[in-house]
Amino acid sequence: MWISATCLLNFNIPVATPFIFMLRPRSGWQQWVGREQYLLAPSVPTVEFTDPFGNLCQRLVAPAGQFSVQTSFEVETAEFSDAAPGAPFVEVQQLPEDTLPFLLPSRYCESDRFSRLAQSIVAGCLPGYDQCSAIVDYVRGTTTYMPGAGQQIVSACEVNMMPQAVCRDMAHLGIACCRALSIPARMVVGYLENLQPMDLHAWFEAYVGGRWYTFDPTQDNLRGGRIAVAYGRDAADVAIYTQFGDPVDLLQMDVSVARLSGAQL
Known part of the structure; x- marks a missing residue:
């Protein structure tokens, strides 16, 4: 499309x-x-x-x-974002070098503080894509998407204690949990068709099954119609x-x- x-x-x-x-x-x-x-x-x-x-x-x-x-x-x-339930976890030693920066804690994604929470969220899930899906369900289930609710950028630790957040901050939480499981995750900023209210949008991608896949905690289904403009470790890289x-x-x-x-x- x-x-x-x-x-x-x-x-x-x-x-x-x-x-x-x-x-x-x-x-x-x-x-x-x-x-x-x-x-x-x-x-x-x-x-x-x-x-x-x-x-x-x-x-x-x-x-x-x-x-x-x-x-x-x-x-x-x-028109639709790819989904791949069952796509496997990629061992760190097998990851492409350009994915390695997205394993590390960053300013707004303190993944080193999410190890226990991430493990509890994905208990019983197949390593890889299914773990990422469980993390998205957790973010969506604990934080309400509220466009325009926060002008100040907050970190994953802060978002995890908030009842509502914007797309950028929900992506931070998803990224931090993925990295805590040694799954590379990066923030994406761009455009999304039919977003209400219309604005620039943020989501994240995780590297499983040998490629990057889209995850968006703000959306009930994995819609396509996206234009990616910027990629980075967190919001500090994609202003x-x-x-x-x-x-x-x-x-x-x-x-x-x-x-x-x-x-x-």
Whole structure:
């Protein structure tokens, strides 16, 4: 299926301010970027680089005054996310090297503090995919998804004591529990078709059965229609923008996602 996504960010900049944006999806085996547009107003020189996780990052200095970033994409992606009950656990010594950073504790995913809880959650499950599914059920069963409930980023330990959380924080808890079982897990930020209310979305992927699989504690079923924009160890690695220096005001953020028919491509 093909879907289009747009994101508009409108800032009030008090003084010239350095930014790093992470707004461009990249093509890969799970998605293909057919068209894209990236507009800055006013236009300023921009340098793009790839971070250690393969994310496309745009570096610029925004001038004082009103400044906006508008992106739009048309991406071919799966209508349904793959599920693989029974996919086996991969022994650490057999893991690809690029998955190893996603085994370690990180700022918001304190996996070293979840060993006992994770073991109790997955008791009786086959090692691998089924353990990840049990973890998702635990997160969904103990924490209510509440969009807009938290502007401050919280860690997995904090989320585990909260009755409600946003998608980002629920992903942190799922990631920490997976890593506690030596299953590589990474955060993903991007777009999800039919998300209500519409916004950028966060979920996680776990490496089992020789590949990455999608898990989303906020959704009752494993829906597709996703565009991944950024991957990282946790929210600290996948911010859609990072500004340096004096605070700036984000005046507006509008996100839209729509399915395209073949005739529109």
